[in-house]
Amino acid sequence: xxxxxxxxxxxxxxxxxxxxxxxxxxxxxxxxxxxxxxxxxxxxxxxxxxxxxxxxxxxxxxxxxxxxxxxxxxxxxxxxxxxxxxxxxxxxxxxxxxxxxxxxxxxxxxxxxxxxxxxxxxxxxxxxxxxxxxxxxxxxxxxxxxxxxxxxxxxxxxxxxxxxxxxxxxxxxxxxxxxxxxxxxxxxxxxxxxxxxxxxxxxxxxxxxxxxxxxxxxxxxxxxxxxxxxxxxxxxxxxxxxxxxxxxxxxxxxxxxxxxxxxxxxxxxxxxxxxxxxxxxxxxxxxxxxxxxxxxxxxxxxxxxxxxxxxxxxxxxxxxxxxxxxxxxxxxxxxxxxxxxxxxxxxxxxxxxxxxxxxxxxxxxxxxxxxxxxxxxxxxxxxxxxxxxxxxxxxxxxxxxxxxxxxxxxxxxxxxxxxxxxxxxxxxxxxxxxxxxxxxxxxxxxxxxxxxxxxxxxxxxxxxxxxxxxxxxxxxxxxxxxxxxxxxxxxxxxxxxxxxxxxxxxxxxxxxxxxxxxxxxxxxxxxxxxxxxxxxxxxxxxxxxxxxxxxxxxxxxxxxxxxxx
Ligand code: NG1
Ligand code: ZN
Numbered sequence: 140x141x142x143x144x145x146x147x148x149x150x151x152x153x154x155x156x157x158x159x160x161x162x163x164x165x166x167x168x169x170x171x172x173x174x175x176x177x178x179x180x181x182x183x184x185x186x187x188x189x190x191x192x193x194x195x196x197x198x199x200x201x202x203x204x205x206x207x208x209x210x211x212x213x214x215x216x217x218x219x220x221x222x223x224x225x226x227x228x229x230x231x232x233x234x235x236x237x238x239x240x241x242x243x244x245x246x247x248x249x250x251x252x253x254x255x256x257x258x259x260x261x262x263x264x265x266x267x268x269x270x271x272x273x274x275x276x277x278x279x280x281x282x283x284x285x286x287x288x289x290x291x292x293x294x295x296x297x298x299x300x301x302x303x304x305x306x307x308x309x310x311x312x313x314x315x316x317x318x319x320x321x322x323x324x325x326x327x328x329x330x331x332x333x334x335x336x337x338x339x340x341x342x343x344x345x346x347x348x349x350x351x352x353x354x355x356x357x358x359x360x361x362x363x364x365x366x367x368x369x370x371x372x373x374x375x376x377x378x379x380x381x382x383x384x385x386x387x388x389x390x391x392x393x394x395x396x397x398x399x400x401x402x403x404x405x406x407x408x409x410x411x412x413x414x415x416x417x418x419x420x421x422x423x424x425x426x427x428x429x430x431x432x433x434x435x436x437x438x439x440x441x442x443x444x445x446x447x448x449x450x451x452x453x454x455x456x457x458x459x460x461x462x463x464x465x466x467x468x469x470x471x472x473x474x475x476x477x478x479x480x481x482x483x484x485x486x487x488x489x490x491x492x493x494x495x496x497x498x499x500x501x502x503x504x505x506x507x508x509x510x511x512x513x514x515x516x517x518x519x520x521x522x523x524x525x526x527x528x529x530x531x532x533x534x535x536x537x538x539x540x541x542x543x544x545x546x547x548x549x550x551x552x553x554x555x556x557x558x559x560x561x562x563x564x565x566x567x568x569x570x571x572x573x574x575x576x577x578x579x580x581x582x583x584x585x586x587x588x589x590x591x592x593x594x595x596x597x598x599x600x601x602x603x604x605x606x607x608x609x610x611x612x613x614x615x616x617x618x619x620x621x622x623x624x625x626x627x628x629x630x631x632x633x634x635x636x637x638x639x640x641x642x643x644x645x646x647x648x649x650x651x652x653x654x655x656x657x658x659x660x661x662x663x664x665x666x667x668x669x670x671x672x673x674x675x676x677x678x679x680x681x682x683x684x685x686x687x688x689x690x691x692x693x694x695x696x697x698x699x700x701x702x703x704x
Contacts, residue, residue, distance in 0.1 A: 147261040147265065151301070152268045164187055173241040178223050185289060190295055193276070196296075199227070199233070206277060207276050208317060208320035209297075210313050212224075231317070232584070275304045281431045315334055317583035335378060337579075343383075348568050357604050359384030362386070362426060364426045365390055366391045367402030367428050368396060369398065370432055371587055382595075395415075406438055411447060432586070437454075451495070452535055454608070454611060463486060464505060466573050469569035470553070471484065490534075491636070492511055492636050497612045516584065539582070541582060550574055554567070579593050580593050618676050621673050622674060626699070627665035637662050638662075649663065655687075656683050661688070674688050674692050
């Protein structure tokens, strides 16, 4: 039997990999899982996992013949945690078909079994490792101090695939790295400078195309931004002086502890002001980014307490949906109605079960198609990509707008035609605005910086005050709790996580609790990022939502044998 002829890895590569891997042993007794947002754990436990993800990223690059991204971040988690995730050639998340390989790699007990796993995988996927492969991985990290040594581990992982090149993009936001991967694979220069240029040019274009009547109404003004003491605030500061009519005051840029009492996750979950904000900010638009700047929420501070009015991902999505529906209406006539145009672009909205029920009602009343997917941006993203324009947001502020390639090329042609036949017409303006929106909003992942600029441009376009946006609809009171259980995988769900399938009987018990409340809605699901089961409840009053959530926590305890709650 000629072993060499059927193997996809030559001997030199095999011993190189074995040698490099022997320096990175995984911690004993731990099981890693790629989860909904890559691997996350205490940073001290992650060296071998990050090294192995370097290998995976390089292999993915060989297989696809494209540049791949590797980002070291634990987003909104505490500073002492870290994490790693991989970006595919489109800039989106790593293909789900590779996740089992990521899990297996990170859990291989030693160098020998790791190399065996890789050999088996490359043969199965017909990836040829002959020592001269071409692969490129763009690396990025957030501001966590542990990121420095983890980045070195990633570089060693990449270097263990002979011929693979690692390009360090430095400290960047997660969406910047995803944007760069996408840009690189489209032949655009993948620099931070280019990213800012694209954002600024498209933002200015949207301002130039504000309807005459709204130009002077509520234009620009003051915004205060909470940077979560992470990378986002630092990056936004590079833009502030270039944003003509906006006065942006960026706080929490890194002097305090990352994500501690600050950031989008804190503000959205606790519904109080972040550190550095208070009653003096009443009346102005306040924005909170998360630790790696892929999420944003707005909030309005109360003049006499630390309470806030939260403007979450659902309301950002609703603003975007309203604006895009208006532009499509100008372009091809109202959606869902007969029009003269032969082409009816399909606009869709994607949410999860965490979306406030009031937002879903509002969107449906607008006549929009709304679908729910399970939690995790990869699911929302995949669904949104099925539309000509797909808008997706999680309530926590992660989301973006995807424009299909076919719709964009149709728009380009339409724009060219209209600029020669009816320049300045409503139709022409709509094509310009839609094209600029597709460049401003990150096509790879949710991006707090580009989302922020789009919100600001749309508010000016509409001539709206912050208050007017807040009052678009009124959120139903809600409560989120988490339950520590012995084994969260004992819960399985269906219908976009709205129904518990296992353990049998739990859903019926939840249903009879819900029935006691007006506007009651409640669901439970195992978290993909923490070892807990999450409980979400909604009802017509805060007290009722709290009670419903607490009684369902007790049911979860009962059915799953909680370790504590
Ligand atoms: P899990 O832990 O699976 O609930 C959380 C968020 C998700 C998503 C991921 C990744 C909630 C309820 N869940 O997932 O929406 O953002 O983290 O960061 O906010
Ligand atoms: Zn994040």
